[in-house]
Amino acid sequence: MENTGALCLLLAICIAPYAVIASAVGAMKRNRLLVLSAERAVYGVCFCVSVASAILVYAFLTDDYRFAYVASNSNHALSPSYKFAAWWGGQEGSLLLWSWLLATYSAVVVFLNRRKLRDMMPYVTAILMVTQSFFLILNVFVASPFRMLAKDGSLTAVLDGNGLNPLLQYPMMRIHPPILYLGYVGMVVPFAFAMASLIRKQKGDAWIHTTRRWSLVTWLFQGVGVLMGAFWAYAALGWGGYWNWDPVENSSLLPWLSSTAFLHSVMMQEKKGMMKVWNATLISASFFLCILGTDLTRSGVVSSVHAFAQSPIGKYFTSFLAIGIAATAYLILQRLEYLKSEAQLESVVSRESSFLFNNLILLASCFAVLWGTLFPIISEAVSGEKISLDAPWFNRLMVPIGLFLLFLTGVGPLFAWRRTSTESLRRNFLWPGVASCSLVTVLFVVGIRDFYPLISFGFCLFVALTVFAEFYRGARAIASKSQINFAAAIVELTHRNTRRYGGYLVHIAIVLIFIGCTGAAFNKDLTTDVKVGQSVEVGNYELRVKEIKDGDNENVIWQSAVIDVRKNGEFLQTLEPRRELYKASRQQVGQVAIRRRLNEDLYLNFALMRDGKITIQAYVFPLVCWIWTGGFVLILGTLIALVPSKMKLEYAGTELVGITKKHVQVEQ
């Protein structure tokens, strides 16, 4: 079985380069049979990688410890779901997951376009298979998941494996990495279509229309993956920190920021035929940031709680990035004459301008995060001195940028295309502006004096009101015209333009996330030693330690503190934070207890037991639940945006047909 898995990957690495060559040659020589064989080869690669993946998963589920990867990432005590998740628990398996997702995406793309875009598809196939070949090289020659344990020249097996890293034994492990990878890997598809469009010297937007939904779904997976990671860090790391500007966290954020910029600026190309060069650059940047993120996570260049161990894999990623970026830049520069704008701006106060500033802020924040992640490495390479760019550095930079972006989120959609009149500005911004200023004043009066939280709450209300006003005005018009109730009118309004109103919901999701993050300015914490029977207070809560329980199972030895929670004398609930010692790895991990409410979370960590006293870390995190709620609204808004609109939208395209002299006479 182990030979079959390795053989499948070897077969795949022979077929994938064939697909590249056959696609390219077939397109150039207009040989349809060769192109067709290349597409069949894509299905073949998908089949081979799928078989290899299935064999690895089977090895995990059957505890086949002849496989070195299985032995180092699994053990008997793991539940079947964690054994399955151990597939992506280490370097080799997660690279195989990447290859499998890429192969599957490629097969789906080829299948869906088997009867259309025949001029572009050979090049799309070639680019997909070039990327596939790269990852297969890693799977076969650098980080093979099918290495076997051997002793004295013959196969052997250990009695039990090392088990999965205890920090990874959390329910999110089953879903967070695959979701994030779906986002990372999916970015190759719009990139491939964009490059194919350039290679074919197309002036139109076929690649954008074809990949619009694909880009949106990929963006959604990335965003949800990032939020899932934050949720996991919040619950698993013991101090309620959902975002620490860790290099690996930053790596996941970078492509999401650039693809957010792309999803906005692409509207300019669709409606006005503008920013073609910019969009081609953005989608390329998004793809290469995915590769860079993977490089940073795996190469050991940055140290992180999320990173894999150091490995020599970094130089392969660096080479792929260098060659890919050089080739892409060359192609874009070569095709500049085909990417000229078809229209011009009429006014600075217009939606077109707001998109430009939106892109500026998103990409400035992307650059700031990238700079903060790479600067310690660059500085150490140049000067030899290690420097620290930690959370306070990032927060000083990113908070004002983020607030300005939040402001643009409210302002941008209300600017009209072409130009916005003063009357329109007054109508759209007056009442949300007044309401926001009022809120800030009230908050100031009741005692909130920190500048950034005040501004954040003010902007959140501003954006929310502008969005609600859009829904209200449109639904009111439909309700009165069609004689239907208001709720039905909102549904009808949304269905008529799902992209627009789905996008508005996504903006609301961002507002909710900002509200949740702003709550961090009001966190309370307490670290104290208590005996059983004693009480402590944190915020408005009284915590009384009732008893200490302990126990063990096949996997862990655990100890928990049973704590009664009271507020204003009223009993609320019992929380039971635990400390666990994993038998296989001898590693100690805490399992926090959280009381989640919309207004605040009460978060308890059982840190230590010493001299008859237990050390409790108690936190009150106001508004943090709004971040996770925002995640659900993000999913809802994006799904709505994916639904086809009731009314087919067509935009009048403009095209430069010629140049005339000045003061031309209009013919009668």
Add this chain to the structure above:
Amino acid sequence: MASKNQKIDILRVGSRIACQCGCSDTVATCSMYGCWSHQAKQKIADMQATGSLDSAIIDDFKRAYGKDIYRGEPNTFGWMIPYLVLVLGAAVIVWYLRRARWPRLPRLTDPRLTHYQEQIEKELQNLDR
């Protein structure tokens, strides 16, 4: 320089010392309770209580754990670049707005064109529906 808040003083020095618990944080930002950063903070506090300067405390840690424990501050270059990029980007946008703006043409006054101008305005207003 000592501040009124001892915690600030400890974190100021702690932000220059790498935590040795295996995380990527400094002593100031590592939040794992019971890990090395806790005793490091205690040591910093004890040395500050005897009047030791920040540099002397850091040198003491370097002698005990090696010079790699030190984490320097980002220099001016490290701080400036993101803001420079933001300003540069804004300048590029301003340049693009000026370059890409439709030139102001003399308005055509032929009354026969009024009907067509009104139709164009009406259709463009519906562009986003």
